Amino acid sequence: MFEHEFAGVNExxxxxREENDTVSxxxxxxxxxxxxxxxxxRGDHEEEICVVVANPPRKGQCRQAMPNKSDRIILTKNMGAATQTRYFNPLGFMxxxxxxxxxxxxxxxxxxxxxxx
Known part of the structure; x- marks a missing residue:
C-alpha cells in the first residue's frame, strides 16, 4: 500500500435522524x-446516525474516496466511555x-x- 498525507482535505x-432521514x-x-x-x-447525538465523509482532493491521482463499511461513529455520553474523545477509522482515497x-x-x-x- 502506498500512503500519502493529504493536507487540506475537507471532511x-x-x-x-433515523426516524425521518433528516440531517440534524x-x-x-x-x-x-x-x-x-x-x-x-456539541451536544449529544444518541438518537442519530453520525458519519464522517471525506471530500476527495481536487488535485493529484487519488480523487476517489475509498469505501468504508464502518463509517458510523457513536456521539453520546451514555455509552460508558471514560473520555469524550472518539476515534474514527482512517479515511482514504484511491x-x-x-x-x-x-x-x-x-x-x-x-x-x-x-x-x-
Missing part, C-alpha cells in the same frame, strides 16, 4: 499538514487504475479478478 460530519447536525473540518483532522462536536508497483501483489491476492456485482 464533513453528518448526523441524521453538520460540522466541517480539514486535514492538517500530516493528514490528521479533528471535529469538535486511483482509478492500479499502480504499476502493485500489479504483482494485486494478481497474487486475486484482486484483479474481483468484480462489483
Amino acid at each position: 464533513t460530519l453528518e448526523c441524521i 447536525y453538520t460540522r466541517n473540518s480539514s486535514t492538517d499538514a500530516k493528514g490528521c483532522y479533528s471535529i469538535p462536536v 486511483t482509478q487504475t492500479t499502480n504499476l508497483q502493485c500489479t504483482d501483489v494485486v494478481q497474487e491476492l486475486g484482486l484483479d479478478r474481483l468484480h462489483d456485482d
